[in-house]
Amino acid sequence: MKKIQQVSIHGPDDVRLEAAVMPVPGPRDVVVRAMACGICGSDVGYARLGGVIGPTLKPMPIGHEVSGVVESVGMDVRGIEAGVRVVINPLGAGNQIGNGGSEGAFTSHVLVRNAASGECLIPIPDSLSFESAALAEPLGVGMQAVNRAAVAPSDRVVVFGAGPIGLAAIATMKSRGIEDVIAVDLSETRLEIARSMGARETLNPSNDSVWRKIRELHGESPVLGAPMAGTDVYIEATGVSSIIGEVLASAKTEARLSIVGLHRGEVPINFLLVMMKQMTILGSMAQPKDWNDMIDLLNDSDLSRMITHRFSLDRFSEGLAAAQDPNAGGKVMIDLSELAPES
DSSP states (O other): OOEEEEEEEEETTEEEEEEEEOOOOOTTOEEEEEEEEEEOHHHHHHHHHTSSSSSOOSSEEBOOEEEEEEEEEOTTOOSOOTTOEEEEOTTGGGOOTTBTSSOOSSBSEEEETTGGGSSSEEEOOTTSOHHHHTTHHHHHHHHHHHHHTTOOTTOOEEEEOOSHHHHHHHHHHHHTTOOOEEEEOSOHHHHHHHHHTTOSEEEOTTTSOHHHHHHHHHOBOOBTTBOOBOOSEEEEOSOOHHHHHHHHHHOOTTOEEEEOSOOOSOOOOOHHHHHHTTOEEEEOOSOOSOTHHHHHHHHHSOOGGGEEEEEEGGGHHHHHHHHHOTTSOSEEEEEOTTOOOBO
């Protein structure tokens, strides 16, 4: 029985690279030879908490931002053949790959259950590298935040958080001709990437009076005589609860707030302000239904500048440490292309 290496969580801050059994597809399943997988902010959260919220498989395999090549196909699967280059929708067809399920993608071979449904695998063109293709999942999260807020080219936008999801939102807006975007983050490295990906201006709360600068850049729109920022759309991609209160207090009438940052605790909201300003608050999660939206953008635009760190699987602990450092940069990518199963 062949063995593979796989990253799993055994408890809070207990993440291990360990041996696992090489998967074999059932009649409706596919096995994908993984080539690249990004470390997500949720992976960092899972590591800290010891798994997902609620019942958790222990050990819990992680990794869900993955690209690779179909290696073996179950007898009932149609439309996907061995050798096809793909990205995996980790939540497709009821899977929970890397999110509390029995499979994770920080490994050489990933079992994709019920791939026969047609909801799990998205072919990618030969022109797209595996590393760039592995950005499809986080790109989709940022894209969905933009979609939820129905951002139009004439809108003035502020993105709080220039991590991978905030950068993905900025890249999406750039591709759609939305030019008046301000990025806010504490990391100068991330802000530099944000500028290169289309942000008009960047603000660092350590150095800038953020709301004063936003009003200068986007103008003012008074509410009951009080000067409010002229921003049309806010995208909250930090998970810092105080920012939501700041937006409600500083936004103009009919502003929209799209929340994509993960807020694990309760957040106090002044609904008098929401009512008085007739604001729209939108939650955003996961990706658009059509993953080809992300593949097309990745194929048309070079978003590889989002990737600031690259590690092999045997250096996963270093990669996780980089992902845990808010000042380290953007996306951390794990190269899986050189892995081989053991006898």
